[in-house]
Amino acid sequence: MAGHFYADGDIVDIYRWFATEAAGSSPTWQAVCSWVADTPDVAARLDRLPGMKRQPQLFLAALRHLGAPLVPGPALADWVDRHWEQTQRTILGHSTQTNEVGRCAVHLPLLAGLGAQAGPLALVEVGSSAGLCLLPDAYAYRYRFTDRPDLVVGEGRPEIGCRIAGATPAEAAYALPDIAWRCGIDTAPLDPTDPEVGAWLRALVWPGQPEREERLARALDTVARLPRVPVVTGDALEALPRVVAEARRHADTVVVMHTATLSYVPRERRARFGDLVRGLGARWISCEGERVVPEVRDQLSPGPDGGPARFVLALDGRPLARVGQHGGWIDWL
Template sequence: MPPPPTEEEIVDHFREQAVFCGGLGSPFMEQLCAVMANDIEAGGPVAALVAGWPTNPRRDALSLRIAGYLHHSVLTGAAKDLAAAYPARDKTWTMAGIWPLAQCWLSATPSEARVFLKSPPQTNEVRRSVALLPGFLKLAARFPMPMHLLELGASAGLNQNWDRFSYRTASWSLPGTSGVEIQTDWKTQPPEHLEARPQVASRAACDQNPIDVSNPDTALRLKSYVWPDQPERLARIDAAMALARETGVKVDKADAADWLKAKLAARPATGLTVIYHSVFLQYPPADVRRALLDMTEAAGAEATPARPLAWLCFEPGAFFQGPDQTGIDPNDFITYLKVWPGGEEHRLLRSDGHVTRVSAT
């Protein structure tokens, strides 16, 4: 087991996250992560919370856990003074006004904060569906047959409803059957096969720690990880959670490798099975990732025209680019599709983790 991180490594993570948040359009989170880094160096309440953190702070998204705790305290109304200063209530917010209140809240509630920090952030970013959509449309056009969906690392399962969302960009649109609308800055050619209509016959999903959005408390926790100065994302997750409750979305609590093995063994004798996931592969250990890929390849080797298999994902580009990373930004994410029989591969597009813009690979 690697040694625990040093304070310097933890501070570096907070400062790096500040840059990421700024690049993803959140001045609030950029400034919050920066002042939390300063607080660690000054020995403040954040320093007390992260002291002795045992594992990689970047992998654990430690800064986002604390930011989520603060937002959760605001959304529940527990931190009334802080809530009054947050962007939802004060459009002229400043971090100079917010941070002293946040410091006081963290100092007053260390036990509650530590309990909250035990669980990793789960944003279930609904906009990632638009990054997966070109792959689903390609599959629907190629295989006009019932489609059986298997989602890994599904969190609350909001993206199981991707075919019910509406999609709108400056260059193309696709109407849906729900009030969830996905928008992004689309900088490449429109997806092929916009006329295709996927025939979703079954949906299943798993997560080690699924969130049940029918429970108001857990739904509020999910929302707390959405950044407070991004009202469009907050409104979208509200709409997506309402749709999930309406359609009865269910996510199995299970290890991804065990779950996928059982699902592949029991998949229907006819129809297209699609294994899909988004921003998931960096979380399982390397041996679990390898097991997932190996069993997918093995199932693909047995695929037939009447029983095809596809693997569709939106993941960090490093997973799919090989040793030569020339031209690949560390923050690039790639939509990747592999189809059997045949094992044909496609790299469909690239984006950032929140899919704020989409470009060609």
């Protein structure tokens, strides 16, 4: 996994950077990451983890999962020292598969827009985790606009809220999409009905965000009542051609989407992904950090400095919006 900041970056720089990512979203994780960067003994332990296991999200989730005190200082340092073997096992045995269902609110307008143009869709999600975002039509959405009343889509289902700014582009619509077939691809798929999986997904939610925990619980309950969505275990670049070929048996329009997935892929492979999707004749919805997808990054004008971390929502490599990394807002470009 060479060629990735998490794998080969300086561990202090990694944790200082993640502290800025958490700023405004989770003061707890901001404080813990800053503390790690300033605590050589803890930083040294984390530096010895292999490759992508050095990413802060795994250590932070392990702290929550194992019940560590989350206040930086001597008590946390002592806890890490006494529980390091268990913490390390947890990190090595898990992945950062947040599966934040709130992100469906930013996917939905593009899926609905594509469906309005082309009819039923076949949906393929790369990095599907427990599959919660493969079921955007299982939830309701409350879109809050600055210039008109709220719009609720799909009433009677578990509701996801999303704030809208900017003019909605022609490619987007606010409606439930017609999905004829769906499938995930993941290197380590999760079973949403497994209590241990639910516990790990809850640990991945950042402290101080109870609405995300409640939304996750509702989504897990909803998915448990529905037929299981097929998930292919494997590398996306290798599995995507055969999955898209199968998808074409069910709908003329195949949509490949991913959120916070390519950020974990080595740099040299990211540029190949868009070319692969286009070569397969599929539509491509990406939702990644501003610098993750090279062709999207190169089309962006400078965004606002500071504030909560944001992703860029793009269709077929063209950026359409900046969005909240957990799906809470869309700012159309």
